[in-house]
Amino acid sequence: MSGAKKKRRRMVILLAAIGLIAVGAIYADLEIGYYTPENLGKVAQPAPPNLAPDGNYAVAAYPLYKPQLAPGEGEQDAAAYCNTCHTPSYITMQPPLPAAAWEAEVNKMGKAFGAQFPTDVQQRIIKYLQTHYTPETRKR
Ligand code: HEC
Structure with missing residues (x-):
């Protein structure tokens, strides 16, 4: 060839x-x-899992963070009213603030953000914050 x-x-x-x-x-x-x-049935499907009828599942409690507000007069008011829009831990998250700053802060919640407090409640909350959360009075 x-x-x-x-x-x-x-x-x-x-x-x-x-x-x-x-x-x-x-x-x-x-x-x-x-x-x-x-060819129907020639493609094997995965077998469904065997569910145990006596399955025992444990779910832990949902962790809820409860801020520890200082005990005292006005604590309940702060816990209730300052909880409407955000956690009351916004109070404990702050550094110790002067008394005037707390008054301005609570007024700001009303004026700027529309919070509605009865006047006596508002005064109690301001007093409470000034009693427990200023540089002179804050313990923790
Ligand atoms: C009507 C809704 C509302 C209520 C009620 C409310 N707040 Fe606020 N607060 C806000 C908003 C909005 C902000 C700013 C946005 C943010 O940081 O979530 C804020 C922020 C704050 C801050 C962070 C600093 C700042 O000025 O942004 C502090 C401290 C605070 N609030 C304290 C309080 C206290 C104390 C009360 C109860 C007397 C209160 N708030 C009630 C809406 C509210």
Whole structure:
């Protein structure tokens, strides 16, 4: 056999192989997701998990952070009224503030943010904050 003939034969074999692979790939692609009565059930589905009828699950209590307001007259008012829009721990989160700053703070909650306190409650809360949360009086 001459060299040119050999080369041509190799070329034909190579092209035939590529053609076969291409046809196989197209055929495999057509088969994807193609269900007929014959191949139904051939794709194994994962078995549903066996749920234990006597399963015992424990869930811990949801952690609720309860701010420790200093005990004293007005504590209940602060705990109730200052809890409407945000946690009353906003009080304990502050550094010790001068008495005038606390008064301004409570007034600001009303004027700027629309908090509504009965006048006597507002005075009690201001007094309470000034009694327990100034640099001179704050204990913790
Ligand atoms: C009507 C809603 C409302 C009420 C009621 C309220 N606050 Fe506020 N408070 C806000 C808003 C809004 C902010 C600013 C936004 C934020 O930080 O969440 C704020 C922020 C604060 C801050 C952080 C410093 C500042 O000025 O932003 C403090 C301290 C505070 N409030 C204290 C109080 C106290 C004490 C009371 C009870 C007398 C109170 N709040 C009641 C709405 C309210």
